[in-house]
Amino acid sequence: MLILGFDSATSACSAALCHDGDTLAHRFEVMAQGQAEFLMGMINEVMEEAGKGYGDLDLLAVTTGPGSFTGLRIGLAAARGLALAGDLPCLGITTFEAVAAGVPETEWDGATLLVAIESKREDIYVQLFAAGLEPLSAPQAVLPEALATAMDCPSITEERVLVVGDAGQRSIASLKGAGLEVALSNALGTPDAGTLAALAARRWSPNSPNERPRPLYLKAPDAKMPKDGGRLRP
Amino acid sequence: MIVLGIETSCDETAAAVVNADRRILANEVFSQIDEHTPFGGVVPEVAARAHLELIDGVIETTIEKAGITLDDLDAVAATGGPGLIGGVLVGTMTAKAIAAVKGCPFIAVNHLEGHALTARLTDDVTFPYLLLLVSGGHCQLLVVKGVGNYKRLGTTIDDALGEAFDKTAKMLGLGFPGGPAVERIATAGDGQRFSLPRPLMGRPGADFSFSGLKTKVRQTIEGLPPGDLQEQDVADLCASFQVAAGDVLADRVGNAMAIFQDLHPDTDQPVLVVAGGVAANQVLRHRLQSLSSEQGFHFIAPPPNLCTDNGAMIAWAGIERLRLGDTDAMNFRPRPRWPLDPDAPPALRGNGAAGAKA
Numbered sequence: 001m002l003i004l005g006f007d008s009a010t011s012a013c014s015a016a017l018c019h020d021g022d023t024l025a026h027r028f029e030v031m032a033q034g035q036a037e038f039l040m041g042m043i044n045e046v047m048e049e050a051g052k053g054y055g056d057l058d059l060l061a062v063t064t065g066p067g068s069f070t071g072l073r074i075g076l077a078a079a080r081g082l083a084l085a086g087d088l089p090c091l092g093i094t095t096f097e098a099v100a101a102g103v104p105e106t107e108w109d110g111a112t113l114l115v116a117i118e119s120k121r122e123d124i125y126v127q128l129f130a131a132g133l134e135p136l137s138a139p140q141a142v143l144p145e146a147l148a149t150a151m152d153c154p155s156i157t158e159e160r161v162l163v164v165g166d167a168g169q170r171s172i173a174s175l176k177g178a179g180l181e182v183a184l185s186n187a188l189g190t191p192d193a194g195t196l197a198a199l200a201a202r203r204w205s206p207n208s209p210n211e212r213p214r215p216l217y218l219k220a221p222d223a224k225m226p227k228d229g230g231r232l233r234p
Numbered sequence: 235m236i237v238l239g240i241e242t243s244c245d246e247t248a249a250a251v252v253n254a255d256r257r258i259l260a261n262e263v264f265s266q267i268d269e270h271t272p273f274g275g276v277v278p279e280v281a282a283r284a285h286l287e288l289i290d291g292v293i294e295t296t297i298e299k300a301g302i303t304l305d306d307l308d309a310v311a312a313t314g315g316p317g318l319i320g321g322v323l324v325g326t327m328t329a330k331a332i333a334a335v336k337g338c339p340f341i342a343v344n345h346l347e348g349h350a351l352t353a354r355l356t357d358d359v360t361f362p363y364l365l366l367l368v369s370g371g372h373c374q375l376l377v378v379k380g381v382g383n384y385k386r387l388g389t390t391i392d393d394a395l396g397e398a399f400d401k402t403a404k405m406l407g408l409g410f411p412g413g414p415a416v417e418r419i420a421t422a423g424d425g426q427r428f429s430l431p432r433p434l435m436g437r438p439g440a441d442f443s444f445s446g447l448k449t450k451v452r453q454t455i456e457g458l459p460p461g462d463l464q465e466q467d468v469a470d471l472c473a474s475f476q477v478a479a480g481d482v483l484a485d486r487v488g489n490a491m492a493i494f495q496d497l498h499p500d501t502d503q504p505v506l507v508v509a510g511g512v513a514a515n516q517v518l519r520h521r522l523q524s525l526s527s528e529q530g531f532h533f534i535a536p537p538p539n540l541c542t543d544n545g546a547m548i549a550w551a552g553i554e555r556l557r558l559g560d561t562d563a564m565n566f567r568p569r570p571r572w573p574l575d576p577d578a579p580p581a582l583r584g585n586g587a588a589g590a591k592a
Binding site: 034036037038039040041043044054070071073074076077078079080081082083084085086130212215217221222223224226227228229230231232233234 | 274275319324326327
């Protein structure tokens, strides 16, 4: 099964082509912005390097967020275009799952995993996982100082907590302040297309519903309703 | 030669298929008006989210209605700017992806060039011609000398005319988008009742200014007798606003016609093309039509559905570019600002004016 994975949800850009568990070609670059310029080029490069055409693909995998709104749109619009033109199924994987899947089992070692993703605003995006990528909380946006109380989950208070993600540093102080045993993972803080494609290979079944991947923003658009629709007087 | 055009730079998610014989095989426009109406205007983040949700479905429908498959395409064109960047990103990334899979060229079209070349799709106009581009985001006069070759004669130093229409409607509680509402209600009004300013009228050049007109509309509304706004007052104000806007347009376009004839004295039959959403306004259209016959210009305004934002104009501009072998690489970066004439001097500025947007 030939899977093309790609990500531009946070401050990186990556593409990978995987065949039955082997990575045939892979590109990853730290990139705070500008993925619109580079993503399709990277995708074409991994296809060419592996000597594959789009017609050879069986599945697409893309991160659905949360992350930078712009980054999500870049990846998901590319995914929708590729899926439409290639008549391909596309599996959406959240940024939380993609980052969590990058943490090696040895490091995980029974801890509760907190994935903390940067929103580039005051709050951070967080979700808790147990081993095997089993979610222990719903994805949510919280202020770092409210982290320990916001995570309404017994395991975060009872267990050792391993933190991963590009907002990991911002989360740790708050959790330590709440008296928890916390460690910062050495794993990559952003999604990587290689991990994404591997995860997609494990998850996909031909019976999976063929839905278009949808963004997980975790935040409503920042817009205020004008008073009386902007009307000056009755 | 068949090209798919994708337009996502404002609040319409649109796609069209056009061929080199100037035939529109399909032209789908999905308006997001319902999603923006509660906010009284286009909210960029709301628009960007809607574009992503709609884009592949709109393209699929367009291809189906055109009776072709994506394999039949010779290129995929998408608006690459100027406009709201979130939507432009969605359109360009989708277009790049389709082009990559189908192995055909990707073309990033300047949205303004889409409007500018529409008259060649509808009326086969030859270069050069005078263009008035007037919409919610733009108000400029240009000489269209060729594909990618423009000379800007004037632009707005503050608001676009469509913006002034929308804001007038908003202040009067006529809803969004305001242009069609103002036009409709103005038919019952007296356009001479309120004295409104005609900014820059009588001055040389072809620049525009509409913020003073908008401010006076606000002051007039505030100065009406206390109590609820009366229907007749609203209609008279809409009509007066539209007459003032028409006077300004006619004055500035008149100057531009003279400049055009100085620049291109050998043109046998000079042509004025009007494009952009405001060109759908029938009163202004007639005004410009009369001006054209007075000045010996042939007047061309594409049908209203090709004046407002649409994918056909992007597909057509794509065909014009493809014929010249002018395509874009996968690393094209969407451009929130993208002037048609990068060499144009900055528009003269009023006090505190932000200057031209594109």
